[in-house]
Amino acid sequence: MASDASENISTSARRPTLATVASAAGVSMPTVSKVLNGRLDVSAATRAKVEQAIRDLRYVPVAGRARSEERFVEIVFDDLLNPYAAEIINGAADAGLGEGVTVIPKRHTGDTPREWARRVSASGRDGIIIVTSVLTSEQIARFREAGLPMVVIDTVNLPSAEFTSIGSTNFTGGVAATDHLLKLGHRRIGHISGPLTLACSVARRHGYRAALDRAGIYDPIEAMGWFSYDTGVREASTWLGRPERPTAIFAGSDQIAFGVMEAARLAGLRVPEDLSVVGFDDTYAAASTSPPLTTVHQPLKEMGELAVRTLMRLRAGEPVASHHVELATRLEVRASTAPVR
Template identity: 50%
Template sequence: MPRLSGRTTLATVAASAGVSVATVSKVLNGRSDVSESTRARVQEVLREHEYVGRRPEPVERPSVELFYQGFLNSYSVEVIQGVVDAGQAAEVDVVVTSRPKHSQSRSSGRAQPWVRELAATGRRAAIGITSELTAADLAALSRARLPLVVVDPLNIAQPDVTSVGSTNFAGGMAATQHLLSLGHRRIAYLGGPPTSGCNQARMNGFRGAMEAAGAPVPKEYVWLREFLYEDGLAGGAALLDLPEPPTAIFAGSDEVALGALEAARARGLRVPEQLSVVGFDDTQVARLASPQLTTIRQPLREMGAVALRTALQLAAGEKVDSHHVELATQLIVRSSAAEPALEPAVS
């Protein structure tokens, strides 16, 4: 059968097959009121002329907004991967954006433009990672009827804000008890922002373990800044330059721990022979460190997945079992902590 030139239409297919346009349409739509011989003839013509019908309208997939503040680090990348993977499984688009920590709109307390943008683009929900949100942010999200789930919130104390985290207090205790079991008593805590809920829980776990062991915690043994490598470097230097430095450091994140390792290296201290370091998170950098980092594992990807599933539940108007979900932490022993070195004999 000669192929027709130009764009193939229903009319040209019908003329070639010797049937009506309506019959061709019935064949394309799978209607049953067409004889088998006619159907076969029309389908043959469609194949011969490589007929491409009108493309169906694209089905709009639901989407959620995943935002973070500051710079991406090993912790946030793991959480984002968990959200994205869960979104793919649920056939939901995840749009990742960065929001500045401070802006004129945030300080003014007015309705937040970013929330209006989310509502205008049809987002079903918003997920924040270690984000600092104001009362104006929360009010704007509520007015827009956009459910919010926060992973490790920095400053949210409201009981009605849904959040996902880990057993930070238990993790802080486990890290400190491990160092105590090795024989350390001069243990310092090198942590994150004082207002951060997860930092407070880790530090309280540290203090609880130290108090239970009867080990004092001098004021200068607690150093708080951010969960960043640079802060670990500065804090580690401050701790190690004390007249009586600690023999072990419990760091509130793996990146902070890496900064402490570098501070020790710069002072000629060997880890773990002369200084033990324990981190928190168990991100990839813990395994890439030298020595490999003993740390507290947070199920970061699962935390992201739980945040995504919870956000979708709220968007669907479903009730959630708890406004705050904590996933279990686990001590991972590697090679950055050991028994403390013997004090040199006093002559």
């Protein structure tokens, strides 16, 4: 057993190096290096000795080329549990696989702009993707100073020319959702937005208004709140108690739509027989509600993919066609909408 000697070494304060492993295994440093890198010109017996020493010493290579060739991209969310996050991470990780880039999701930790830029840059990241975060112009300047390529995935704000961003077609999505309800014969269609401080809420609301206008309906029924279940329950409940209640509601997000469905249940109304409901997002849960939710699909996975590709292009100094790209939303028709009665 080599355990006696190796324990001596492993209990010493310093972490083991290639040299430590080499001497423990009774071979030269180049030989250990070859084993580590999967080279084939090492005999089986030697390889076994080296692997044993690596295990005994718990050796982990530290700054070799093997590691250094790897590229890292950090992708920052305000909230990793947001149902968006999973889909965006999925797309980014997929694209990363193709581009040879390792994607690291992080939650924004509340550093100051300078700390943040310094930390990310000092950790040797090849770029950073920021998701729907409130990005100050100071922060952007800091990343620029640090020479750090950056792409913003923003489904919320208006695009800025200061940085490269990826969004989705909110206005068009609002039109599509409302047109769908109009085509089903609905005339009293309510809309519950998310916060109107967010450009995406404004765009969706104006999509709704544009569709109504074209149909000759000039009295929109509008409410507003957070992108939350509770907002949907509260605002829809107000409407559903009235005699002239809407026969359909277009919600500014899936979470709001789920709340609207609950308000219908509490009011003793059935979806879609008594009330049609449309959401916005098409996150994982939308297909599994009862009834399954008709909603505007946001291509979150594709946005994650595009962000990684664009970032690698920026990093390589290649030009990007536009500082902002919007991917198309698409209406996903399920069972929560039906012809008006």
